[in-house]
Amino acid sequence: MTAYNAVFSARFQTLLQYRAAAAAGFGTQLFWGLIRTMIFEAFYRSGAAPQPMSLPQVVTYVWLGQAMLVLIPWNVDADVRAMIRSGTVAYELVRPLDLYTLWYSRALALRTAPALLRALPMFAVAGCFFGMQPPPSLAAGAAWLAATAGAALLAGAITTLITISLLWTLSGEGVSRLLPAVTMLFAGYVLPLPLFPDWAQALLSFLPFAGLADTPFRMYLGHLPPEAVFGVLGHQLAWTAALVLLGRAALARATRRMVVQGG
Secondary structure, eight states: OHHHHHHHHHHHHHHTTOHHHHHHHHHHHHHHHHHHHHHHHHHHHTOOSOOSSOHHHHHHHHHHHHHTGGGSOOSOOHHHHHHHHHTTHHHHHTSSSOHHHHHHHHHHHHHHHHHHHHHHHHHHHHHHHSOOOOOSSHHHHHHHHHHHHHHHHHHHHHHHHHHHHHHHHSSOHHHHHHHHHHHHHHHTSSSOGGGSOHHHHHHHHHSGGGGGTHHHHHHHHTSSOGGGHHHHHHHHHHHHHHHHHHHHHHHHHHHHSOOOTTO
């Protein structure tokens, strides 16, 4: 595992250098966070019907989403995509490393390093000025950290699977357009999942996307009790294992008969 740890560390440190991009992303996410909190405030003020989450909880949920936005698997590794398009992916096949684990290590760094750069200032600004609340207890905070680690593993598996799909699609433009809409809707970024209709809750809870954002955020809020973290982690790790197996099977099939561009 030393080689893969080195790949993850090198990629993580490289991504931490993009501070200007992180600052621009922070400004954009702060703007959209303000827009979304105003929309939800108007929604709550317009009706008196009881909701499954209070307005302060929803506001905090929104800011958590803005802080952890780039943890969501909404894009693929640009370097690997370029290698696939140019044909230099052939060099990846001759490395004395397991290709899936190599790409998974890169995907994990891609999901976590930019999130770290943007999350810390977002927590500070939103917590001080825009109504983001701290966890109600230390246990809730610890459960959120554990669930966020599980979300990172799950996001890495999804990202790697989508990267593998480029071996058939080459450009990846289609999946890059479709993936954000699917993940953000079903992970709770468009609307917190508890606000969806009752008939949709079973499906939303079963799909892997809830483990990317919704359940970790609800652990932070105390909307899910701290002891529920074991079920949350079980759901995340089960889907991670299933997606890793699917990704490995897809990669094995793709590399048995690979034709690179130009030959």
